[in-house]
Amino acid sequence: MLENLDKIKIEDPVEIIISQIRELIISGAVKPGEKLPPERKLAEKMGVSRNQVREAINKLRFYGIVKVQPQSGTIVTGMGTIALEGLISDILKLEQVDFKSLVATRLLLEKEAARLAALHRTKDDLIQLSNALDRYENKLLESGVAVEEDLLFHIKIAEAGKNTVLKSLMMIITPDIVKSYINLKVCDDKNNRKTIDEHRDILSMIADQNPEGAMEAMNQHLTDVQAFIQ
Amino acid sequence: MLENLDKIKIEDPVEIIISQIRELIISGAVKPGEKLPPERKLAEKMGVSRNQVREAINKLRFYGIVKVQPQSGTIVTGMGTIALEGLISDILKLEQVDFKSLVATRLLLEKEAARLAALHRTKDDLIQLSNALDRYENKLLESGVAVEEDLLFHIKIAEAGKNTVLKSLMMIITPDIVKSYINLKVCDDKNNRKTIDEHRDILSMIADQNPEGAMEAMNQHLTDVQAFIQ
DNA sequence: AAACTATATTTGGTTGACCAATTATTGGTT
DNA sequence: AACCAATAATTGGTCAACCAAATATAGTTT
Structure with a gap:
């Protein structure tokens, strides 16, 4: 009753x-x-x-x-x-985001960030990126899960691109990415090796100052992740 | 002293x-x-x-x-x-954004929004867009300035694209766009005719469901605005 | 000793009063 | 009449005391 x-x-x-x-x-x-x-x-x-x-x-x-x-x-x-x-009623704060929009928008931002990073990165940026990548790999091999470190690497890429607005926007959607990934259990052991390699590819393209290559590497990386989720 | x-x-x-x-x-x-x-x-x-x-x-x-x-x-x-x-100290809120980053990022978002709008727009979206465009033109011809109506048209485009996250991000940077435009006095009488035509171009491309065309029209429109500022 | 209940404490939330800066009003002076 | 200084009222910011829910503790019962 x-x-x-x-x-x-x-x-x-x-x-x-x-x-x-x-x-x-x-x-x-x-x-x-x-x-x-x-x-x-x-x-x-x-x-x-x-x-x-x-x-x-x-x-x-x-x-x-x-x-x-x-x-x-x-x-x-x-x-x-x-x-x-x-603001009608959905109190903004991109609540209740649909996952498809989220990953699609992320792809857009990340590709541009990678392109810009390849164009504008300094030597210091490369060091920062390398360190972030190390932290990611260590955490991943150690505990098997490193969502935060993963995204921190991506944020560093945005920083290297020297576009402050783009970086801010990425930081805004990052929490939702984390949430989604955790819910969907993105991390899986057999995928770790692959994502690490992909991260290295991106970094090397940025180091080589190859904007198209960096964009493509990022595209590859994220569509892989995307495919894994679905 | x-x-x-x-x-x-x-x-x-x-x-x-x-x-x-x-x-x-x-x-x-x-x-x-x-x-x-x-x-x-x-x-x-x-x-x-x-x-x-x-x-x-x-x-x-x-x-x-x-x-x-x-x-x-x-x-x-x-x-x-x-x-x-x-969050180190820059209180987030994309304060003190540099103008270059702002317009570059806006271009990225708007082009994608136009592309998506061409792909996913419904008949109702077209009506909404048309209305928004009318309001923009009327206000512009009447008072000579219509920054808000302009951006409202752009927001409607994002809505027609059906990507909620992209729309949210556009709404986040919009205030800063307005601020910059007002400071720099973007609006000028001799430019009005041109921007109206460009808006119509974008709308017609979206109506024709031509994603590449919509993207290019948007690109044209924004780079024009950009060129005018500098 | 374990499980449960009643009490005391802790916690974020709420309230009303007060503060300093701003703005409006007033009165006087030229 | 116009201008200006002094005062009064208004405004957002701050603070300390209080509230109810949640939690921890003590006491009691089985």
Whole structure:
């Protein structure tokens, strides 16, 4: 009998507050550049504590939707409406990502990162990459699993490419990659040898300053991983 | 005489706290899966208020580095160390992005988005894109500036591509694009006609389901914008 | 001794009051 | 009337005390 009852979705108060503020902005009541009502007023109007309003504003600030000026007010930034369009309810933070999109996007970013690394790597970058690769191999042979070290190597590649934005984006999706990989148990002993070789291939292409080769090596590596998962 | 004095970089307390917690994690004192010391202890040890520790933990939670369990404790997630490597001091949030990296990365994402849109667009997507384009043109001809509407059109393209992660990433860098464009005054009357035509080209390629053409049209469009800036 | 229950402690969350910087208002001076 | 300085009100930031849930501890029973 009890299993007929639907689970009640308890909604986080701050999410409700966010959507209320969102309404204020997209309805045009508060236009970009203007100030939001003060925290106290918002709290009073909505009948909640000021701290909760505060936390909601914090989140909005995090996404760059508003900008707070201490002792003055919080102004909504110009582009706010764009981000808000997507904020409908999926609290951003690329939650609930579908795996296909994730790996496809990763492939795109990683290939470019490898290409750029081949073009712009310095001697110091090569040392860093080599060290990261060593750490990866040691950890893998030792404990059989080295997801983090693996991805750290990839991050180092992005660093060598000298494109800060690309690196940031890779770091943003990395947590989700890790999560997916752990869930799907990517790591398998018989694959270790192969992935190590592939990593070395990538590094050598970068060392040779061969952008197309690096891109292709990365492509090979990731499609291998991809194939293994499916 | 006074201009000889260096500006003192006043560091935000919570950033210091973050780096301290970061030290705890990467030093291995608190391993992934384990609990962080309670907020009160951290506050006492560092000689700061609990609220500041609290805010630091909030930020770490945003980045997915820790996960708080109310009335129990805050555990560090497995992938935390990776993100922390890059968190050294540049407060993430792709602050202080260099413009070159930004436009280069945008080009990469937008081209792929256009390609995917040509492959996967539905009839409804075409309607949405057409509407977005209309809004852009109207706003541009009316007020002479339509940065937001411009980017909203691009976001719609990403949506039509059906790759959620790619869209999220585009939404992440969009605010910085807007900021840069406004600062550099991209919009200019004599360019309006051209950009409108280019937008229409992109849309028609997507409508024709021509992925290579869409990619090339997008490439053309963005390199034009890029050239105008420099 | 083991298992369970009741109590005490610890933990993150919440609240209301206070602080300093900013902004608005007021009164006076030129 | 215009400008300016002094004061009052407002605002986001900070803090210490309190709350309820989760956990650890002690006590009791079997």
